[in-house]
Each structure stands twice: as structure tokens, then as C-alpha cells.
Amino acid sequence: MQVSQRVHYGLRAMTELAKAYGNGPVSLAEIAEAERLPAGYLEQLAMPLRRAGLIEGRRGLHGGYELAVPPADVTVGAVVRALDGAVAPVVCLTVEYVPGSCERDPVCLSRSVWKRVKDSVDRVLDSITLAELCTTSCAEPAVTFIPPEQIQRLGAKDPCSIAG
Structure with a gap:
């Protein structure tokens, strides 16, 4: 089984909203920048997440999206089902x-x-809730990011072949 890109990106966006919970809406551009995701793709994910009651949108100058419920009440399963179904x-x-x-x-x-x-x-x-995800894994990255130019200097064609 493989998780769809839709779910992977959606969960990353939801963790950004969870980290910002209680501080007002976050724009899709801010989420895209923080997670290095295409903003246009995030727009497509917002609608099913809204329909599922997981996020709310606000229009205007200081608009954006925020979680509709506390991060402790949103499970990864709910995000998966909202974006890809069961x-x-x-x-x-x-x-x-x-x-x-x-x-x-x-x-x-x-x-x-x-x-x-x-x-x-x-x-x-x-x-697994968004709150748990953010407190356990948002504190430090699970892997170290290696920039593409460094991968090329190491002579690896497949980034997954580089041992840490």
C-alpha cells in the first residue's frame, strides 16, 4: 500500500495548521512556503478538508485557513478519509x-x-492526532535534508542510496 501524494501533502498542510492553532488563519502561500509544496495543489486539498469539517476558511486581507477543531481532536485517519476516502x-x-x-x-x-x-x-x-504528531515529530526532523547539489557531488543518482 502506498499513501497518495494528495494525502501526503494534505497531512503536511494540516500539521502546519495544527502548529498555528489559536493564532489565526494561515494563508496557503505560507503553508506552501513552509512545507515546500505547490500552492495551487493546496487549493485543491482545501475543499475536501472543509467539507469534512476539519478546516475553516476566512476571506480578506488577513484570511487563510485554520483548524475547525483543536489539533487533539483531528486524527490522521480523518485527514486520510477526507482526502482519499476509506x-x-x-x-x-x-x-x-x-x-x-x-x-x-x-x-x-x-x-x-x-x-x-x-x-x-x-x-x-x-x-494519531495532529497534536501528537506535532509534539513528537515536529520538534526535530526525522531525516536530514540533503540538497540536490550535494547529492550530485556525492555521485549518487538515487538520493535513497546515500547512507547517513
């Missing part, structure tokens, strides 16, 4: 799936494995 590693576990529409339903042995994976992922995502 996590489902296989089609038969999606909300849209009609039971019985697969001829393998009565005899499928692997579905139970994927159901357990889905339930485990949901449990983990729903157990």
Missing part, C-alpha cells in the same frame, strides 16, 4: 463494493487477510 487495500473492502458482486466472495480466503490489514491501518491512523 483505506481499502482491495476492491472488495471499499465502501462502493456490492457484496456478492465478485464470484470469489463465497470462497475467497485472502479477503480476511486484507480486512485485517485494513482494520490495523485504520486503528493506527485513528490513534
